[in-house]
Amino acid sequence: MDSEDDMHDAHDGDSLEDFYSGDTANESDDGAGDYDFMDNDSDDPDHVTSHRQQFVASFCRYDERLEDGVEERSMFPEQNYTVLSEEDIRRHQDEDIARVSNVLSISKGSSSILLRHYNWSVSKVHDAWFADEENVRKAVGLLVKPVRIPNVRVLTCGICFESHSRDKMDAAGCGHVFCSSCWTGYISTSINDGPGCLMLRCPEPSCIAAIGQDMINKFAYHEDKEKYAHYLLRSYVEDNRKSWHKTVEDGWSCLTVDVACPCAVTHPSEVIKGRADIITSEFGTFGCDYAVDFVFGSGSYDVSCNCSHNFCWNCTEEVHRPVDCITVEKWILKNTAESENMNCQETSLYGVPATNNRLDELQMQEKDAEETPHPQTVSSLILANSKPCPKCKRPIEKNQGCMHITCTPPCKFEFCWLCLGSWAEHGERTGGFYACNRYETAKQEGVYDEAERRREMAKNSLERYTHYYERWATNQSSRQKAIADLQHMQSVQLEKLSDKQQQPESQLKFITEAWLQIVECRRVLKWTYAYGYYIPEQEKAKREFFEYLQGEAESGLERLHQCAEKELQDHLKSESTPTPGFNEFRTKLAGLTRLGLLSLTPIPSLRMTNLIRNQPNPT
Amino acid sequence: MANSNLPRRIIKETQRLLSEPAPGISASPSEENMRYFNVMILGPSQSPYEGGVFKLELFLPEEYPMASPKLGRICLDILKDKWSPALQIRTVLLSIQALLSAPNPDDPLSENVAKHWKANEAEAVETAKEWTRLYASGV
Numbered sequence: 008m009d010s011e012d013d014m015h016d017a018h019d020g021d022s023l024e025d026f027y028s029g030d031t032a033n034e035s036d037d038g039a040g041d042y043d044f045m046d047n048d049s050d051d052p053d054h055v056t057s058h059r060q061q062f063v064a065s066f067c068r069y070d071e072r073l074e075d076g077v078e079e080r081s082m083f084p085e086q087n088y089t090v091l092s093e094e095d096i097r098r099h100q101d102e103d104i105a106r107v108s109n110v111l112s113i114s115k116g117s118s119s120i121l122l123r124h125y126n127w128s129v130s131k132v133h134d135a136w137f138a139d140e141e142n143v144r145k146a147v148g149l150l151v152k153p154v155r156i157p158n159v160r161v162l163t164c165g166i167c168f169e170s171h172s173r174d175k176m177d178a179a180g181c182g183h184v185f186c187s188s189c190w191t192g193y194i195s196t197s198i199n200d201g202p203g204c205l206m207l208r209c210p211e212p213s214c215i216a217a218i219g220q221d222m223i224n225k226f227a228y229h230e231d232k233e234k235y236a237h238y239l240l241r242s243y244v245e246d247n248r249k250s251w252h253k254t255v256e257d258g259w260s261c262l263t264v265d266v267a268c269p270c271a272v273t274h275p276s277e278v279i280k281g282r283a284d285i286i287t288s289e290f291g292t293f294g295c296d297y298a299v300d301f302v303f304g305s306g307s308y309d310v311s312c313n314c315s316h317n318f319c320w321n322c323t324e325e326v327h328r329p330v331d332c333i334t335v336e337k338w339i340l341k342n343t344a345e346s347e348n349m350n351c352q353e354t355s356l357y358g359v360p361a362t363n364n365r366l367d368e369l370q371m372q373e374k375d376a377e378e379t380p381h382p383q384t385v386s387s388l389i390l391a392n393s394k395p396c397p398k399c400k401r402p403i404e405k406n407q408g409c410m411h412i413t414c415t416p417p418c419k420f421e422f423c424w425l426c427l428g429s430w431a432e433h434g435e436r437t438g439g440f441y442a443c444n445r446y447e448t449a450k451q452e453g454v455y456d457e458a459e460r461r462r463e464m465a466k467n468s469l470e471r472y473t474h475y476y477e478r479w480a481t482n483q484s485s486r487q488k489a490i491a492d493l494q495h496m497q498s499v500q501l502e503k504l505s506d507k508q509q510q511p512e513s514q515l516k517f518i519t520e521a522w523l524q525i526v527e528c529r530r531v532l533k534w535t536y537a538y539g540y541y542i543p544e545q546e547k548a549k550r551e552f553f554e555y556l557q558g559e560a561e562s563g564l565e566r567l568h569q570c571a572e573k574e575l576q577d578h579l580k581s582e583s584t585p586t587p588g589f590n591e592f593r594t595k596l597a598g599l600t601r602l603g604l605l606s607l608t609p610i611p612s613l614r615m616t617n618l619i620r621n622q623p624n625p626t
Numbered sequence: 627m628a629n630s631n632l633p634r635r636i637i638k639e640t641q642r643l644l645s646e647p648a649p650g651i652s653a654s655p656s657e658e659n660m661r662y663f664n665v666m667i668l669g670p671s672q673s674p675y676e677g678g679v680f681k682l683e684l685f686l687p688e689e690y691p692m693a694s695p696k697l698g699r700i701c702l703d704i705l706k707d708k709w710s711p712a713l714q715i716r717t718v719l720l721s722i723q724a725l726l727s728a729p730n731p732d733d734p735l736s737e738n739v740a741k742h743w744k745a746n747e748a749e750a751v752e753t754a755k756e757w758t759r760l761y762a763s764g765v
Binding site: 165166167168169183185189192193196203210211212413416 | 633634635638639689691692693704706707708710711712713
């Protein structure tokens with residue numbers, strides 16, 4: 008599919024396509040493929056339908072929420088998502104918990120534990136429960152009948168070893184008694200350890216009994232209770248999405264999916280907290296409390312959260328249309344790895360280096376190695392000690408010996424540090440944990456160890472990368488500047504100009520439009536450099552053509568930017584009122600705005616209908 | 627001094643470790659710091675480590691037993707995410723002893739040793755015996 012028009016239609020069709028390119032290994036040349044959508048049949052019609060209606064009802068609120076000039080509303084003529092507030096999310100969650108509680112005749116606490124275990128899918132809980140209640144209970148730690156605490160006056164706590172009277176002791180229905188202060192300590196430790204507390208079990212190692220809301224209410228400190236509630240809410244948003252990832256592979260699909268706004272990812276100082284051997288973005292550090300409800304079957308992946316963060320729903324990076332998610336992921340990883348070489352601050356936007364203590368050490372090592380600069384080695388040194396979890400993408404730092412890495416809960420993905428493959432698939436069959444086939448095979452095929460190629464690459468790659476990175480980063484900073492200018496223009500200059508030119512502000516709309524176009528075009532142009540970097544070397548003609556068009560687009564944008572920046576100033580500062588030539592300025596600026604990045608349209612993968620405003624849809 | 631307000635649990639555990647030591651395991655607290663233990667584990671019989679004495683240092687952090695005891699770099703789940711305050715020093719040391727009987731080359735500290743073990747177990751066992759004799763036989 009090349010145009011979005013097709014995608015809109017696809018909603019009504021029957022085709023079921025795996026559009027989530029992030030999960031597929033094959034790299035599509037056609038970035039538009041990344042925005043293909045599928046038709047969805049829900050296996051839980053009641054549940055989803057009721058949600059949908061609510062979401063549709065709250066649709067119209069969107070426009071009222073955009074406040075300042077950063078708005079990009081005009082860039083998104085169609086909205087296929089809803090931003091949910093914390094209350095909205097909680098309401099949905101409570102409804103789901105109540106539904107399961109009613110149908111299965113279990114407590115709300117048990118219902119919540121069950122739902123969390125099944126990634127908050129009401130239908131999956133029902134299916135599993137009615138298929139094999141006993142096994143489900145075992146898996147999640149719900150006991151059928153509570154074990155009674157022995158009727159003696161004094162009991163010994165299994166944690167502090169002190170003797171207490173029976174009324175000071177409690178158990179999670181399994182008969183393993185601990186004193187109330189040890190319960191408090193146990194629960195508090197777990198909650199402060201992260202969202203894994205949602206899967207808390209009885210302290211007795213052999214016991215499966217789940218520790219749920221009732222025990223939290225009884226024993227947790229006030230602030231821990233709040234944290235727990237927060238984790239529970241986040242889980243409802245985040246794990247829901249994960250379940251969707253998985254179920255798409257299974258051929259199951261869902262119409263509505265929530266995702267947490269990933270805005271914290273852009274605030275590195277807040278994001279990552281070091282923990283024993285795993286770095287995780289702790290729950291409380293997420294930048295905002297909104298979730299985005301995404302409706303499949305229409306429009307693009309671009310989402311604008313209420314917190315004014317714009318991101319791609321699919322990969323949760325910043326909006327990167329028209330470049331596909333895979334290219335973006337590769338590029339960001341590349342930037343992270345090379346940031347030390349480039350000595351550039353921008354890359355810390357992506358979180359990994361900024362707060363990683365180990366990387367400081369690595370920087371030191373790198374300085375030692377400065378005598379013999381070898382970009383491949385330096386970047387691999389950094390890469391080797393900090394990698395994103397292959398499943399949840401949170402950065403993980405390795406500072407222990409073994410290659411068996413377990414991501415922090417709730418992800419808990421176990422993988423091999425060397426090949427990033429699932430640990431479950433590791434072992435004899437794949438030639439042992441460290442001798443992963445993939446690595447060995449690659450080595451045998453000479454991908455890794457070809458001395459000739461490596462020398463060549465060492466010589467050229469840094470230079471080549473620097474070229475693309477500089478342009479990517481410059482467009483990024485230029486875009487930031489344009490956003491600031493746009494805000495300044497709207498808040499201050501527009502009024503002045505209106506006075507000066509004796510025209511109502513409504514007549515000056517073309518200036519706002521120009522700036523919005525600049526902001527958007529800078530973003531697109533920025534990503535074309537990531538795109539360009541990954542055009543295969545051998546595809547010379549393709550690259551030359553692309554670079555020609557990119558050059559045209561760039562010069563067009565420079566003309567537009569300059570006109571909006573400089574010529575506008577002339578009209579603002581001019582002595583005469585109204586200034587001569589203002590109407591010519593209007594014509595010129597509006598013309599340049601319409602042009603936008605039109606020259607990029609011949610490249611199918613860069614051609615998106617929404618990219619160029621006020622242009623007929625290319626078909 | 628830190629020892630003065632030692633939790634009752636640590637005192638009880640220490641008493642029991644000293645009065646009823648687990649077979650092949652000795653753990654005694656340091657005199658200066660009761661949270662610091664000198665541990666010796668005998669190589670299990672019928673393992674390549676038989677006849678060896680393996681010394682370890684174990685430290686009980688302030689948060690113990692809510693947090694696990696600190697040992698050297700040992701890949702053992704109960705020292706990481708599977709830790710529970712209902713476990714004890716004794717259970718941890720028994721687990722380490724069991725690890726000597728049944729090494730887990732899929733979760734190694736040293737990649738080379740694990741590689742060797744998987745490629746040629748008989749030869750790796752010989753090396754382990756040799757190293758036990760060379761480095762772990764004296765006290």
